[in-house]
Amino acid sequence: MTSTVRRAGAFAGVGSLALVAPLLGWAAAVPFAVVAGIAVLVGDGPVFELFARPGDWEEGRLHGLIGFALAATGLGLLSTVEAMPTLAFVGAVLTLVYGNLAAQVVRRRSTDPVVGAVGFVLGGAVGCWIGILATALLNGDSGVAPAFVVFLSASGALLGALLRSVLFERDDPVVVLSVGLLLWFLWELTDPGTVHDVGIALAVTVAVGYASYALDTASVSGMLSGVFLGLLTIVLGGIGWFAVIIVFFGIGGLSTKFRYEEKAQRGVAEKNEGARGSSNVFSNAAVALAAVLAYAAAPIHLPVGDGTGIAGGIFLYAFAGSISTAMSDTLSSEIGGVFDRPRLITTLKPVDPGTDGAVTWQGELAGTAGATLIALVAVALLDSVGPTGAGVILVAGVAGMTVDSLLGATVEGGRLGNQSVNFLATLSGGAVGAVLASGLGIAAVA
Structure with a gap:
């Protein structure tokens, strides 16, 4: 042979x-x-x-x-x-x-x-x-x-x-x-800049991706997914967009290690010792990737104002809202999973740990903190996002986290799997961010 x-x-x-x-x-x-x-x-x-x-x-x-x-x-x-x-x-x-x-x-x-x-x-x-x-x-x-x-x-x-x-x-x-x-x-799409810019983007994304693998927060496919998404985000969106998504990957990945043995005993731990694979990465970041690509395509196919304008701003808040949801949902699950007395979100009746759609007040608090962190990073590194925009990103994240819990309590395990629920939750968070930003008149990109 x-x-x-x-x-x-x-x-x-x-x-x-x-x-x-x-x-x-x-x-x-x-x-x-x-x-x-x-x-x-x-x-x-x-x-x-x-x-x-x-x-x-x-x-x-x-x-x-x-x-x-x-x-x-x-x-x-x-x-x-x-x-x-x-x-x-x-x-x-x-x-x-x-x-x-x-x-x-x-x-x-x-x-x-x-x-x-x-x-x-x-x-x-x-x-x-x-x-x-x-x-x-x-x-x-x-x-x-x-x-x-x-x-x-x-x-x-x-x-x-x-x-x-x-x-x-x-x-x-x-x-x-x-x-x-x-x-x-x-x-x-648009010109990505200079060789120097692309080289730096590659070096940064590869370093972050390998770190996630070395820390056992991502499998090989998860590492490749993160590097791929990170490269497109930093080149087509910019350093601020990249920082937002990397904060999620970093803190979200590390949160899977939080009291992992205890979560494993409860049956709520991530598989593969918490190392996330490509399916997990894309279920949480597919909406964000679509928003980045749409933002980059907007100046060519949706010319508004200075080339990005309102259309570009909507995609920015869709991106931030989806990542805020992913961060909020991840911390809610990973932190809340170690506490007793979870309740089903639809009835508020006590259920066993690990039940789809179950929530704890500690998890809700951790999820809100995660959405707040994403909002703060966006304000600090994205010039067009001010205090009102931060509020939109926070609300979008909490809304998406809630949708995830509702879907978990109603359709997960039957019609939909966990990855599909994650995708729909981030989609809802991105939609909430885009609609609120547009309705409040803050969607324009300067």
């Missing part, structure tokens, strides 16, 4: 066909369509042995190569019949194949999952960088800002590594399509 490094190298060779896309124009997808067609016909022999993954041997079919080639074909077609830039197609394909190759190489020396993730990020970023620059060169476009290339490459590689950490190897098509769509979307 072919070694994993050799097989990854073979896939990298096929993926490198994307580099000729700028020369093929409307036929950019043809090389990968041809590869998919050939792969369908191969059932044994040296080519099969080179590309076959463990699952392929059972059925005698190169499902992995076929799926990858078809996904690349789809992106190639999008780059010719839609507005997707060719560099997004090329960058996405090379991110996957060179990320996988680098990850397999480093895994021969270490089985540490962090080492494999770092290998994918570095290899994927280099591959994406080469793909974007080569595409620009072949297209005769010398106006692509170096900072933008670095930002796109790092973002694509981080998303690829994140998906690779939570998906199976056979899910390569999902990875390449997701990275391609991300690069396409980011390409339509």
